[in-house]
Amino acid sequence: MQALKNRIALVTGANKGIGFEIARQLGEEGIRILVGARDPHRGEAAAAELRSKGLAVRYVQIDLTDPVTISDAVADIEAHEKRLDILINNAAITSAGDGAPSAANIEAVRRTFDTNFFGTLAVTQSVLSLLSDRPQAVSSMSPADWALSPSLAIRIQSSVASGSSVIVLRKRL
Numbered sequence: 001m002q003a004l005k006n007r008i009a010l011v012t013g014a015n016k017g018i019g020f021e022i023a024r025q026l027g028e029e030g031i032r033i034l035v036g037a038r039d040p041h042r043g044e045a046a047a048a049e050l051r052s053k054g055l056a057v058r059y060v061q062i063d064l065t066d067p068v069t070i071s072d073a074v075a076d077i078e079a080h081e082k083r084l085d086i087l088i089n090n091a092a093i094t095s096a097g098d099g100a101p102s103a104a105n106i107e108a109v110r111r112t113f114d115t116n117f118f119g120t121l122a123v124t125q126s127v128l129s130l131l132s133d134r135p136q137a138v139s140s141m142s143p144a145d146w147a148l149s150p151s152l153a154i155r156i157q158s159s160v161a162s163g164s165s166v167i168v169l170r171k172r173l
């Protein structure tokens with residue numbers, strides 16, 4: 001973790017759950033955290049909670065399904081931090097009706113793809129220009145999500161997030 005100090009990390013879907021915990025743990029390591037969340041109230045509340053623990057945190061609105069929020073977030077980070085070192089692709093949805101291919105509702109699968117696949121791809125592509133020379137990117141998405149997106153080859157620093165849900169891919173961006 002020593003190598004991660006003084007770095008800047010964007011965590012998508014950081015207002016709750018695993019994303020919030022990743023943000024908290026990275027913040028505890030001295031990393032500046034950009035709390036990505038689609039809802040300003042939930043995002044600001046999470047950022048405030050992390051700041052109350054003494055962490056360096058700022059809220060950035062980012063909705064994986066809204067290209068305007070993605071480009072605005074990139075412009076905002078460019079203006080404030082000027083770079084990113086770590087991208088945590090955490091945000092995702094589970095759609096009711098998704099399931100086994102034999103029974104899955106097509107619209108539910110489409111919604112899931114729109115967020116988990118195309119949204120994650122859009123965010124990743126959009127922040128590439130911000131990523132420093134030695135970027136780290138992490139996904140906490142489910143294996144199934146990544147099985148569907150082999151082209152999103154991302155180098156993973158597995159130690160920044162624990163648990164079997166973290167898929168370790170060892171290819172460079």
Ligand SMILES: NC(=O)c1ccc[n+]([C@@H]2O[C@H](COP(=O)([O-])OP(=O)(O)OC[C@H]3O[C@@H](n4cnc5c(N)ncnc54)[C@H](OP(=O)(O)O)[C@@H]3O)[C@@H](O)[C@H]2O)c1
Nearest residue numbers: 013015016017018038063064065090091092140141142165
């Ligand atoms: N929990 C598990 O057992 C488990 C297991 C394996 C993998 N994972 C993966 O770990 C990640 C987090 O899981 P979790 O359990 O912490 O999920 P969660 O509690 O449902 O949190 C999901 C986060 O993603 C955000 N999000 C959803 N759609 C978004 C969008 N369009 N744009 C931006 N943010 C969006 C949510 O924001 P809102 O609060 O606004 O909805 C929330 O912050 C997911 O990628 C999941 O696939 C989880």
